[in-house]
Amino acid sequence: MLLAYSSYSCSEVIFSQSANASAFANQWTMLNILPQQAGLTVSNVVYKYRVEKLAADPMVVAVQNENANGSGYIFRSVDDWSGVPGNNISKVVPVGAIPIEAWGDGSIEVTGIGTVEDPSVIYTYRYDTCFIPTTPDCPGYEPPLSMLPVFVYEDPLEDEMIQRALELQKLQEEEERIIQEEEEEKETLEKALGLANTTLLAADSLALYDAMFDMSSIPATYYTSIPGGVYTEVLEYNSGRMPDNKNARRVGLATQLKHEEMVNSQYDK
Numbered sequence: 001m002l003l004a005y006s007s008y009s010c011s012e013v014i015f016s017q018s019a020n021a022s023a024f025a026n027q028w029t030m031l032n033i034l035p036q037q038a039g040l041t042v043s044n045v046v047y048k049y050r051v052e053k054l055a056a057d058p059m060v061v062a063v064q065n066e067n068a069n070g071s072g073y074i075f076r077s078v079d080d081w082s083g084v085p086g087n088n089i090s091k092v093v094p095v096g097a098i099p100i101e102a103w104g105d106g107s108i109e110v111t112g113i114g115t116v117e118d119p120s121v122i123y124t125y126r127y128d129t130c131f132i133p134t135t136p137d138c139p140g141y142e143p144p145l146s147m148l149p150v151f152v153y154e155d156p157l158e159d160e161m162i163q164r165a166l167e168l169q170k171l172q173e174e175e176e177r178i179i180q181e182e183e184e185e186k187e188t189l190e191k192a193l194g195l196a197n198t199t200l201l202a203a204d205s206l207a208l209y210d211a212m213f214d215m216s217s218i219p220a221t222y223y224t225s226i227p228g229g230v231y232t233e234v235l236e237y238n239s240g241r242m243p244d245n246k247n248a249r250r251v252g253l254a255t256q257l258k259h260e261e262m263v264n265s266q267y268d269k
Contacts, residue, residue: 011130011138017046021121026108030065034100034123039131041097044124048090051081053114058082060111063121066104074102081114100125 014037021028034040047063064076077093108119130138 011128013126013128015124015126017125018123021106021123022047022108022119026110026116026119028106028121030068030100030103030106033106034103034125035127036100037127037131040100040125040127042095042100042103042123042125043097045075045077045093045095045121046091046124047077047093047119047121048088049108049119050088050117051086051114052117053081053086053112055083055085057113059114061116062109062111063106064109065106067102068104069102074098074104082112086114097126 018033021033034042045063045065049061051059051061053059059081060078061081062076062078064073066072067074075093075095075098077091079089103123106121108116108121110116130140133139133141135141136143
């Protein structure tokens with residue numbers, strides 16, 4: 001029997017039961033009985049069997065499962081048949097919700113005189129299909145890294161047109177560098193030549209200056225003798241009044257008369 005109950009719109013809670021655990025033997029391994037589903041819990045143990053014995057014989061039957069996480073049993077149901085005749089028995093034993101990880105190997109143990117016939121042990125269980133969200137339909141699902149989209153990075157520097165542009169730019173930069181170096185070399189050479197010319201001109205000027213003032217280089221013809229001696233003539237001045245210049249007086253008088261004539265002519269009009 002398999003029932004499904006939808007607890008979420010995208011997940012299901014499955015209610016089901018195992019096959020007969022004791023169909024072929026009185027011992028079984030739970031790995032072969034319960035589906036190995038994450039989050040599975042066992043709710044009930046349903047068992048039945050028939051006892052063959054005499055009423056006076058002692059007999060105890062135990063249906064049990066070992067504790068996978070420790071010692072003892074996780075489940076054990078004991079039926080005492082001592083003093084009673086054989087018969088059929090059928091039980092449903094609720095166990096709550098014991099996780100699948102706790103269920104160890106199961107068995108039917110008989111103590112005393114008698115046999116167990118046609119046993120049947122069934123486990124009812126439940127689990128949530130999205131206990132671990134492994135599909136996109138489950139709430140909280142996160143895709144594994146291997147399923148994440150892979151973005152292929154394309155290096156723009158690998159583009160042919162960009163490569164050509166970069167090469168052209170590199171050539172232009174190299175050409176500019178060469179021109180700049182040539183200009184710097186030319187400027188350095190011009191400075192060196194200017195300095196050399198300045199040095200030569202200074203040397204020539206200094207040599208000319210030295211030549212001009214080197215008296216030893218002036219020819220002997222430039223030298224002459226100035227006669228010496230004592231100048232004995234003495235000028236004498238009369239301390240009296242200097243006589244007037246008659247010519248100057250005549251000119252001054254004529255000018256004065258001409259001026260007066262011009263002034264008087266203005267009033268005669």
